[in-house]
Amino acid sequence: MSIQERKERERAQRHQLIVATARELAEAQGWEAVTTRRLAERIEYSQPVIYGHFPDGKRQIVGAVALEGFAELTAVLRQAVADGPAGRAAVAALATAYLDFAERNPALYDAMFLLDTGLLFADEQTPAPLREGFGTLVATLGPVAGEADPGAFVEVFWSALHGLASLTRSGRLPRRLAAQRLTVLVDRFAG
Amino acid sequence: MSIQERKERERAQRHQLIVATARELAEAQGWEAVTTRRLAERIEYSQPVIYGHFPDGKRQIVGAVALEGFAELTAVLRQAVADGPAGRAAVAALATAYLDFAERNPALYDAMFLLDTGLLFADEQTPAPLREGFGTLVATLGPVAGEADPGAFVEVFWSALHGLASLTRSGRLPRRLAAQRLTVLVDRFAG
DNA sequence: ACACGGATCCTAGCACCGCTAGACATTCGA
DNA sequence: TCGAATGTCTAGCGGTGCTAGGATCCGTGT
Numbered sequence: 001m002s003i004q005e006r007k008e009r010e011r012a013q014r015h016q017l018i019v020a021t022a023r024e025l026a027e028a029q030g031w032e033a034v035t036t037r038r039l040a041e042r043i044e045y046s047q048p049v050i051y052g053h054f055p056d057g058k059r060q061i062v063g064a065v066a067l068e069g070f071a072e073l074t075a076v077l078r079q080a081v082a083d084g085p086a087g088r089a090a091v092a093a094l095a096t097a098y099l100d101f102a103e104r105n106p107a108l109y110d111a112m113f114l115l116d117t118g119l120l121f122a123d124e125q126t127p128a129p130l131r132e133g134f135g136t137l138v139a140t141l142g143p144v145a146g147e148a149d150p151g152a153f154v155e156v157f158w159s160a161l162h163g164l165a166s167l168t169r170s171g172r173l174p175r176r177l178a179a180q181r182l183t184v185l186v187d188r189f190a191g
Numbered sequence: 192m193s194i195q196e197r198k199e200r201e202r203a204q205r206h207q208l209i210v211a212t213a214r215e216l217a218e219a220q221g222w223e224a225v226t227t228r229r230l231a232e233r234i235e236y237s238q239p240v241i242y243g244h245f246p247d248g249k250r251q252i253v254g255a256v257a258l259e260g261f262a263e264l265t266a267v268l269r270q271a272v273a274d275g276p277a278g279r280a281a282v283a284a285l286a287t288a289y290l291d292f293a294e295r296n297p298a299l300y301d302a303m304f305l306l307d308t309g310l311l312f313a314d315e316q317t318p319a320p321l322r323e324g325f326g327t328l329v330a331t332l333g334p335v336a337g338e339a340d341p342g343a344f345v346e347v348f349w350s351a352l353h354g355l356a357s358l359t360r361s362g363r364l365p366r367r368l369a370a371q372r373l374t375v376l377v378d379r380f381a382g
Numbered sequence: 383a384c385a386c387g388g389a390t391c392c393t394a395g396c397a398c399c400g401c402t403a404g405a406c407a408t409t410c411g412a
Numbered sequence: 413t414c415g416a417a418t419g420t421c422t423a424g425c426g427g428t429g430c431t432a433g434g435a436t437c438c439g440t441g442t
Contacts, residue, residue, distance in 0.1 A: 007418095036400060046421050048402075057400065113363065114305075121363040148378065152371035155364055156379065159354030159372070160347065166357070167350055172304065172312040180343035181350070187339065188347065188379045198389095227429060237392050239431075248429065 015053050017043050019064045026065070026107035031115060034058070056118070063117035067129055069108040074133035076101050081140050088190035090140050095161060095185055099178075102165035109169070113162055134158075144190060157189050206244050208234050210255045217256065217298035222306065225249070247309070254308035258320055260299040265324035267292050272331050279381035281331050286352060286376055290369075293356035300360070304353055325349075335381060348380050 054060040080097035145153035245251040271288035336344035
């Protein structure tokens, strides 16, 4: 029994090691630098070991990193509205927290919202960390939505945030005017 | 002289053939299927010929396709506001046209706004087709912006559209509620 | 008409990618 | 102690972007 347990523990550790290594590598050199070969070298195992943990390969690894990201983003958003702001203040707090998160964890953000992970959104099988993040937004922004359907309202707000984050990150929006854009965004969604 | 000209004409034709083939291939099988080998086979030349036209490789080809896209999107947007709608009608017309364009030309849209093309936005050297598209938005939406800076207003509006388009396309937003989201968006930016 | 020279194009190959079959070792249970 | 099962590695497949260097064609000047 105990031997079995030890093995499972070791296996879980290695699993986590792969995810952490992939994340570090992605954050340091971008996702295109995260190859199974490099990953294998870093964790000091051969390539097939990685496929023992992630049969679907790279895509699944990205998904595992993304899942960590959703948990962290949810925590960040909750923290941002922990003291219960309402109306305009709530919108501003969430927007700032979201964009800060994207700016500070670019590779993580890409895994969550840009890359193909096979993760399902707004579905029966959507993982819990993902649900909770969206739930936090809905709970906080519901009162701001007015007559609009809270779900649709939050989706549009999130889309705007994602648009700002991703276009800024890819150099398509100049960072220079980020503050003005934030003001416009908050005005639009808090009004 | 004439021989020189004929050669240049042929070269230009082949250049365009590469771009068109890349676009077709991307639209049919996605950008990951656009490889220099497949491209070479389709145009019935060897790989190095492609590099003769696009020294920077795939990235530059994607950029050329994207440029076509900006011209087409600009035309679509102008068409959408050709009869001079104002206020809410203008916002709705632009949003609908933009999202339709993204939905109908997914690979093209990716080239323009998702993939790495090396194209510069909001810069001295930004290509004309790109400027004009943004210009159309600014010209139409300026009056709607109210007190806000028209540039920032348009950037946020565009971000929201891009967020909706890209999250929908990657399966992160359910298509089911697209109409509701459009309503919310227009309400927010036309109010 | 012909040989030359430069432009043009292709063959072949590099290093790397994701992924996997099959050999090998190691460890467990009988 | 021995067979089986588990675990890991080596080696390799077909693919990628990209390029060096040789062959070939074609316009040009004699």
